[in-house]
Amino acid sequence: MSVLTPNNSVIFAVVVAAQAMSQIAPQTVTISKSAAAAHELFKTVDRESNIDSLSAAGLKPQECRGDIEFRDVAFAYPSRPNVQVLKKFSLHMPANKTTAIVGPSGSGKSTIVGLLERWFSPLDGTITVDGKKIEEYNVQWLRTTIRLVQQVSVVYVAGP
Numbered sequence: 001m002s003v004l005t006p007n008n009s010v011i012f013a014v015v016v017a018a019q020a021m022s023q024i025a026p027q028t029v030t031i032s033k034s035a036a037a038a039h040e041l042f043k044t045v046d047r048e049s050n051i052d053s054l055s056a057a058g059l060k061p062q063e064c065r066g067d068i069e070f071r072d073v074a075f076a077y078p079s080r081p082n083v084q085v086l087k088k089f090s091l092h093m094p095a096n097k098t099t100a101i102v103g104p105s106g107s108g109k110s111t112i113v114g115l116l117e118r119w120f121s122p123l124d125g126t127i128t129v130d131g132k133k134i135e136e137y138n139v140q141w142l143r144t145t146i147r148l149v150q151q152v153s154v155v156y157v158a159g160p
Contacts, residue, residue, distance in 0.1 A: 051118050051139060058138030064145055065095040065130050068116065073125035075111060085111050089125070113148045 068091075075086040085108050093099040101109045114120055115127060118139050127134045134142060 050121060053118075053139045053143070055139065058141065059132065059136050060138045060141040061130075066093075067095040067128075067130050068093040068099075069126075069128045070112070070115075071126045071128070073115065073127060074123045075115060075120065076123060077111075077120070084123075086115075086122075095130075113146070117143050117146055 070089055070091045073086050073089045074084060075089075076082070076084045089108070089112075091112070101112060103109055111120075115122055116129075116134065118134060118137075121135075129137065129142075
């Protein structure tokens with residue numbers, strides 16, 4: 001049985017460290033890619049929103065007729081600012097009427113509801129509820145007052 005002397009201990013520590021480094025080295029590319037992805041993720045998460053959904057400010061009417069109007073609305077998602085989803089979009093949804101917005105995937109149906117619930121702000125144009133701009137309403141009130149019924153695919157096959 002050999003006894004470790006201070007010189008042997010240093011050599012042993014260097015060998016163990018070198019062995020550990022040789023096992024870690026191939027993973028440095030993965031670690032650096034992960035760090036870069038985490039940086040982008042945290043940049044997105046830490047981004048301060050222009051719309052404060054926790055604010056108590058804004059109108060919270062006791063009654064809502066439900067007269068909704070989009071006037072010349074333009075919108076592009078912040079993640080794709082060069083791709084305009086809505087261009088000079090106008091729509092009037094009268095109160096006490098059922099309105100169905102239909103169209104192919106990617107035509108802006110969910111975007112319309114997202115703008116109405118103030119998940120995003122339009123780049124241009126105005127959106128009003130009962131004649132008042134949606135920016136005047138409390139965000140939580142808007143999001144609990146407005147309802148969306150998701151599209152359901154229906155397939156009908158004629159029998160013999």
